Amino acid sequence: MASYDCSKCPAYCCSYDRIIVNKRDLNRLAKHFDVDVEVARKRFTKTVDGEQVLRHQKDNVYRSVCMFLDTKARRCTIYNARPGVCHEYPDFSRCGYYDFLKWERTQQDDETFVPLTWK
Ligand code: SF4
Numbered sequence: 001m002a003s004y005d006c007s008k009c010p011a012y013c014c015s016y017d018r019i020i021v022n023k024r025d026l027n028r029l030a031k032h033f034d035v036d037v038e039v040a041r042k043r044f045t046k047t048v049d050g051e052q053v054l055r056h057q058k059d060n061v062y063r064s065v066c067m068f069l070d071t072k073a074r075r076c077t078i079y080n081a082r083p084g085v086c087h088e089y090p091d092f093s094r095c096g097y098y099d100f101l102k103w104e105r106t107q108q109d110d111e112t113f114v115p116l117t118w119k
């Protein structure tokens with residue numbers, strides 16, 4: 001069973017620079033938004049070091065996050081159409097960032113404290 005609770009986390013994993021999108025992910029995104037695959041590729045992704053990754057938007061918590069994150073609710077707006085890497089993450093029953101977050105919140109005695117912010 002997972003020992004992390006994404007509903008108590010401001011979606012740190014969605015701030016990663018390289019959220020990789022493969023062909024299948026792109027097809028899913030195109031279908032979800034009812035646009036051509038090429039339109040989806042241009043609108044939602046960019047190429048970094050030869051890899052296709054999701055575009056970002058500005059964020060008050062982590063400076064920059066995936067364009068599909070609702071920055072107020074801190075939730076994915078395309079949950080059912082999200083790329084495979086998002087679906088699989090964090091791969092294990094633990095999330096390293098969540099452990100860190102919990103530890104910091106205990107130290108600060110503040111259940112809403114968020115470490116690693118850019119401000
Ligand atoms: S960083 Fe971990 S706890 Fe936070 S949203 Fe991502 S998977 Fe969930």
Ligand code: SF4
Nearest residue numbers: 014066068069076086
């Ligand atoms: S697609 Fe959704 S889950 Fe994946 S990084 Fe973007 S907001 Fe997070």
